[in-house]
């Protein structure tokens with residue numbers, strides 16, 4: 601496996617409109633043609649054993665370290681060293697944007713094997729694409745026993761790209777089973793590029809606060825049960841959900857979201873912007889080139905957001921001003 605070390609271009613390094621090829625990020629080729637076709641046609645791909653047992657231990661250690669306030673941030677304050685990992689994790693459904701504060705999570709955003717896969721499939725539905733990829737989001741699910749899943753949805757509802765290239769890389773830190781709330785997907789549901797309408801689900805015991813998509817045949821769903829160390833890749837138009845954790849253990853997952861680096865990211869509009877030129881630049885280039893490095897990079901908050909649900913002991917939910925713009 602051949603890789604070269606990536607360096608991140610600095611703000612102001614490149615002239616306006618110029619494409620910086622000197623910071624090209626090389627990644628290994630991971631997939632054969634049949635695997636790429638499977639992703640384009642079915643909208644998801646499972647790769648078992650992509651993450652090693654040592655790497656899983658590192659992810660588990662860092663999850664507990666983040667939860668006990670080990671990295672400076674506003675949301676997760678330092679907890680007494682006398683508290684066990686089980687105690688610090690027991691109220692956490694999901695931590696949004698952990699790579700903003702943790703160098704370990706950032707390392708997994710840039711994981712060479714994951715980024716190698718991404719550089720082959722992210723925009724493989726387009727006739728011309730050079731394999732360039734960028735990341736805009738990470739979510740670290742802990743999902744303790746009895747914690748809810750997420751109702752049917754498509755991720756592009758929350759993170760729109762210009763070319764249907766949004767993709768999740770869902771890293772199983774624990775085995776994911778039907779019992780502990782693995783992913784369910786509807787194969788091929790991404791093909792039309794239709795975003796289904798959403799409504800409240802009225803099932804707070806099973807799902808967290810996010811609304812559910814509706815208007816399709818749910819009987820086509822398949823469970824995606826995988827071993828720890830597997831990575832599930834899925835397109836941003838693929839219908840998916842997860843159910844409540846009915847086991848006695850955590851179901852930990854790090855899911856990072858990426859897209860074609862050539863697409864703008866109209867995630868939100870700043871003053872004077874139109875959907876056609878909006879481009880959120882809180883991104884991490886992970887493969888190939890960043891065609892817009894001449895715009896520079898927006899600083900990110902040294903902070904994370906907590907996704908809560910009914911199972912949290914204090915019964916709290918997101919306050920509107922606390923809720924992240926994504927899913």
Ligand SMILES: O=C(O)CCC(=O)C(=O)O
Pocket residue numbers: 741749750755768781782783840841842853855927
């Ligand atoms: O892992 C889960 O339970 C849900 C993940 C999900 O829905 C997503 O990443 O969009």
